[in-house]
Amino acid sequence: MSRSKKPGRPAGTAGPESQPGAGSNPTLKQQRAAHIQQKLAGFKLQHRRARRNRLILITTAWTVGIALVAGLVVFAVMSTMPKSPPAAIDGVQVFSGLSANHVQTPAKYGQNPPVGGDHSAVPLNCAVYSEPVPNENAVHSLEHGAVWVTYDPQAVSGAQLETLRKDIPSTYAILSPYIGLPSPVVASAWGVQLKAAGADDPRVKDFISKYRSAKSAPEPGAPCTGGLDGPGKIK
Numbered sequence: 001m002s003r004s005k006k007p008g009r010p011a012g013t014a015g016p017e018s019q020p021g022a023g024s025n026p027t028l029k030q031q032r033a034a035h036i037q038q039k040l041a042g043f044k045l046q047h048r049r050a051r052r053n054r055l056i057l058i059t060t061a062w063t064v065g066i067a068l069v070a071g072l073v074v075f076a077v078m079s080t081m082p083k084s085p086p087a088a089i090d091g092v093q094v095f096s097g098l099s100a101n102h103v104q105t106p107a108k109y110g111q112n113p114p115v116g117g118d119h120s121a122v123p124l125n126c127a128v129y130s131e132p133v134p135n136e137n138a139v140h141s142l143e144h145g146a147v148w149v150t151y152d153p154q155a156v157s158g159a160q161l162e163t164l165r166k167d168i169p170s171t172y173a174i175l176s177p178y179i180g181l182p183s184p185v186v187a188s189a190w191g192v193q194l195k196a197a198g199a200d201d202p203r204v205k206d207f208i209s210k211y212r213s214a215k216s217a218p219e220p221g222a223p224c225t226g227g228l229d230g231p232g233k234i235k
Helices: 028-080 135-143 158-167 202-211
Strands: 147-151 173-177 185-189 192-196
Touching (some): 147 158, 147 202, 158 202, 192 202
């Protein structure tokens, strides 16, 4: 009997064990491709991290910048706001029952310098003066809410005088020398007065802040300009 022959493979074909890559290590080309993919994945990860870090840095910078600007704005606003004077200032004398009539003749006053009373119909322009100014016109300015700071020219000069001039506001304030003062510096407003030993007395600035344009004056806010320029007007 003849043995039956197993069907053979078609000519020119190979078995599975001889096919490229089947059950064998990756080829050099495949290894290179995989290496490139790994590099690309690493670059993408680094790019994402770098972008995230930039966003964090930018956000932090903006937050700090906004906080800094806000702080500067608050500081600027607070710096420009007037300092609140104390509720009471030691040594301030109070005078009540003051008349407020307009007169055309020299008036007599119970205080030196006067803190109110009959006065000229023309107010003294608020300013810094290097010479004594008329009482009657200055009192009219007090009626409008001005503060009148006077100094003894024999006791206050040089640096102390410059300090006074620097501290005088540009509106609703008068500075002038005054002969025969009871102390080197006297600050007056309508119905109140403070005697100070010198220009460096901090109560003078407190007095100006408290009583300038105060509602205790008969006509606060009425003009302190458009009246009379006294002698020796500086500014």
